[in-house]
Amino acid sequence: MVEKNTTKTYIKEWQKAIQKEISFLKKFGGTRYIVYNGRFISRDEMFTYYFDTSSSLPIPIGSKIRLEWGGLKTNGRVLSSEGKGMIVALEKSIGELISEATLLHDPWELLENLIERLDEIKKSKQKRARLKRLMDPTMEPKHPTTRIKSNVHELTLRSKYNPVTFVWGPPGTGKTYTLARVAANKYLQEKRILVLAHSNQAVDVLLAEISLFLKRKDKFCVGDVLRYGTNSGQSLANHTEITSEQLIESSNPKLSKERTALLVERRTIKQDLTRSFSKRDSDELLEIETKLARLLDKFRQKELELLKKAAIIGTTLAKAASDSAIYEKEFDLIIVDEASMAYVPQAAFAATLGKRVIICGDFKQLPPIAASRDLLVTEWLKEDIFHKTNVADSVNQQKLHPHMLLLKEQRRMHPDISAFTNQYIYKSLVADHEAVYTNRNKIVLQTPFSGHASILLDTSYTGHHSLSEKSSNSRYNLWQLLLSFQLIYESVLGGAKSIGYVTPYRIQSNLMNLLIEELLENENKNADIIAATVHRFQGSERDVMIFDTVDAEPQSRPGMLLVGKDSERLINVAITRTRGKFIHVSNTSFIKKNIFRGKTLRQLVDHQMQHNQQVTTQKIGYWIKNQHSKLAWSHARKQSKVFQDLQSAKNSIVIAIPEGKTLATEWERMLAKRHPKVSFTLVSKQPMQHLQPNQWMDENIAFPFILIDEEILWLGQPLEAVVDVDPPFVAARLHSRKVSEFFIGQLLKE
Incomplete structure (x- = not known):
């Protein structure tokens, strides 16, 4: 039997796992983009096409892609991609004009490099x-322990005497601060350091902190710190002198001027192509791309010169594995940040590049992402390096691995928020720094729920609103969506500068983005608002976080995202992004009925209820202070506004009645008064001929609703048709064409 932990066995299994993932991506694809107005340009060795795109696609020139149009599928590569246009070379012809096609791109070339x-x-x-x-x-461990003064001092000693050091950095515990100062100290000792991370943003943040520290110590030297590769921009706004692009431009103005001129010319031709396509313009565009490619070669040579001189280099794990200027070099210290999000083979590759390695991350946050369900992929690409080296296992026994340093004092969250994660996620190994008791009070005092940092907004007994999107099975809940939007609106008006809305389900986050775009166009200028699934938030922080769990009746059980293997990590990220106000929107009745006490979500609900943080629908008038012009809340017994909307209908009325329910006579009389040109559609299991609908949809929906002219949506009305609702009887009126179009589209899908 082959010994499991030999290096050759590891490498063999890693390569198999990576190849399985590559094969899966090539067969099924991952990231899909819609391209349209495709026009055939020319044929040489391949077939060249120009396509319009709705936005700039983040696909580098030269990338391999696959195009699907109808039943046709062909591989190709990107020749030009900037702005809302793209030129691709395809292996097969797909015709002269293509109205719309799907472009698939996954960076499997990066995995092949690994x-x-x-x-x-x-x-x-x-x-x-x-x-x-x-x-x-x-x-x-060989580092001295008797005179350790601080986390920075301890990590400096560990990384000097030990070949491998693991750093466990829970949210807000100063991970970036600590790593930056250790890197700077090693630099001052004339060591060469390579900083790696899964994402560009993490590299930028750490390089910015290193630069800031050296500048404050008056030890910064231009050219010694280098951000190599693509940077995300915002984090390095005050440190552009460490980017290779800025360094090259400042020392080679002529080269920079030539590139700028070509980029302007390319943008002009792209604009011409979007207005009226011509082969001459497309040929000119390809010629410019060729010139830019030659120019990039010159930039590349200058960049290699910078790399030779730099003492601290920062780039992504993917870039390090694909660029010989990195992987062929030797370093004194490797720092891998975000290691819990990296594939185990990536972390292992990084560790081979230097004499010492620091592996830093939080194995209680989201694990790496892989698409294939193959067993080897699950074992090696869906679990992090902390678990696969058994370093994380010691935590379950309330102790730390001898080669792991825990950063154990958090400075991000208000104590009322961290109380749950400190106890249940981090097993009381993490505590609050004294500063968080005062430095989050300003946010806590803002509305909604002034004076409260942690709130459980309970949606129990407000109806059965949790549905599954028919094409993807991703779940959405319109009632909790509207309540969460109201929370965002109240938070903006209350003065919050950054707001996050997080949910396990992509379709729910998409619907929230539709609402924000349509209803908060002006307010969005005053606050930074992000609505997304949990993965988007890892590594960031917000003044206010709204966590919408979506799940409720008529679903028979909670989704695996909330109770599955990685649910603790997902919920932990949702909570720990918060600085001052965490609002948890959940149906506690459903959760208590369907989730046992040992699961993290149930623990969170029980914790918030035990600490009197629950707000029920009975208090809705207490926290809703500002009615949006397009989202109004009212008592469902007050029917004057809904009747007014029915009388004002111009084109259509759709009313849904759950099985076993009916309409009161005043509704029947109101519908009978509708204009003859207004079409009335009844959604119900019973035809209800006495209502005289123009159309009857034989569909059993769990909650009543009214949709008028495909843009005004009423929930909680008609009241007599609502299922499982307790007083006060609340109705919501939303004026949103986008959400209404989505919802009616769901009803019409087979």
Whole structure:
């Protein structure tokens, strides 16, 4: 039997897992983009096409892509991609004009590069030894422990005396602060440091902190700190002198001027192409791309010169594995940030690049993402390095691995928010810094729920509103969507500068983005609002976080995102992004009925209820202070406004009645008064001929609603048709064409 923990066994299994993931991505694709107005340009070795796009696509020139149109599928590569237009070279012809097609792109080339790097590790005794020490960190720690002064001092000592150091950095515990100062200290000792992370943003944040520290110490030297590769921009706004682009432009103005001129010319031609397509313009565009490619080669040579001189280099794990200027070099110290989001083979590859490695992350947050369900992929690409080296296991026994440093004082969340995560997620190993008791009070005092930092907005007994989107099975809940939007609106008017809306379900986050775009156009200028699934929020923080769990009746059980293997991590991220106000929107009746006490979501609900943080629908008038012009809340017994809307209908009325329910006589009389040109559609299991509908949809929907002219949506009306609702009887009126179009589209789908 082959010994499981040999380096050759690891590499063999990693390569198999990566190849399985590549094969899955090539077969099924992942990221899909719609391209339209496709026009055939020319044929050489491949077939060249121009397509319009609705926005700029984040696909680098030269990337491999797949195009699908009807039943046709063909591979190709990107020749030009900037603005709302793209030129691609395809292996097969798909005709002269293409109204709309799907473009699929997944960076599997980056995974292929990782396989090649693993092959190289096999051939190097030194690299195999480094890999072995990472995967089996059982060696005795050698750093002195008697005179440790701080986290920075301890990590500096650990990384000096030990080949591998793991840093567990829960949210708000100063991970960036600590890593930056250790990197700077090593630099001042004339060591060469490589900073790596899963995302561009994480690299930018850490490089910015290193630069800031060195500048404050008057030790910063231009050219010694280098951000290599694409940067996200915002984090380095005050440190542009560390980017390779800025360094090259300042020392080679002529080269920079030439590139700027070509980029302007390219943008002009792209604009011409969007207005009226011509082959001459497309040929000119391809010629400009060729000139830019030559120019980029010159930039590349200048960039390589910068790399030779730099002492601290920051880039992504993917870039490091694909660029020989990084992976062929030797460093004194490797720092891997966001390691819990990286594939195990990526972390292992990184560890082979230097004499010492610091692996930093939080294994209580989201794990790496892989698409394939293959067993090897699940084992090696869907779990993090902390778990696969057994470093995380010691935490379950209330102790720390000898090679792990825990940053154990959080400074981000108000104590009322961190009380749950400190106890249930971090097993009381993390505590609050004294500053958080005062530095979040300003946010806590803002509305909604002034004076409260942690709130459970309970939607129990407000009706059965949780449905599944028919094409994806992703869940959505219109009632909780509207309540959450109201929370965002109140928070903006209350003075919140950054607001996050997070939900496990993509379709719910998409609907919230529709509402924000349509209803908060002006307010969005005063606050930074993000609505997304949990993955978008890892690594960021917000003044106010709204966590919408969506699940409720008529669903028979909660979704796996909320109770599955990684649910603790998902919920932890949702909570720990918060600075001052965490609002949890959940149906506690459903959760208590369907989730047992050991699950994190149930623990969160029980914790918030035990600490008197629950707000029921009975208090809706207490916290809704501002009625939006397009979202109004009212008592469902007050029917004057809904009747007025019915009388004002111009084109259509849709009313849904759940099975076993009927309409009161005043509704029948009101519908009978509608204009003859207004079409009335009844959604019900019973035809109800006495209502004289123009159309009857034989559909059993769990809650009543009224849709007028495909833009005004009433929930909670008609009241007599509402299922499982307690007083006060609340109705919501939403004026949104986008949400209404989505909802009626769901009803019409088979």
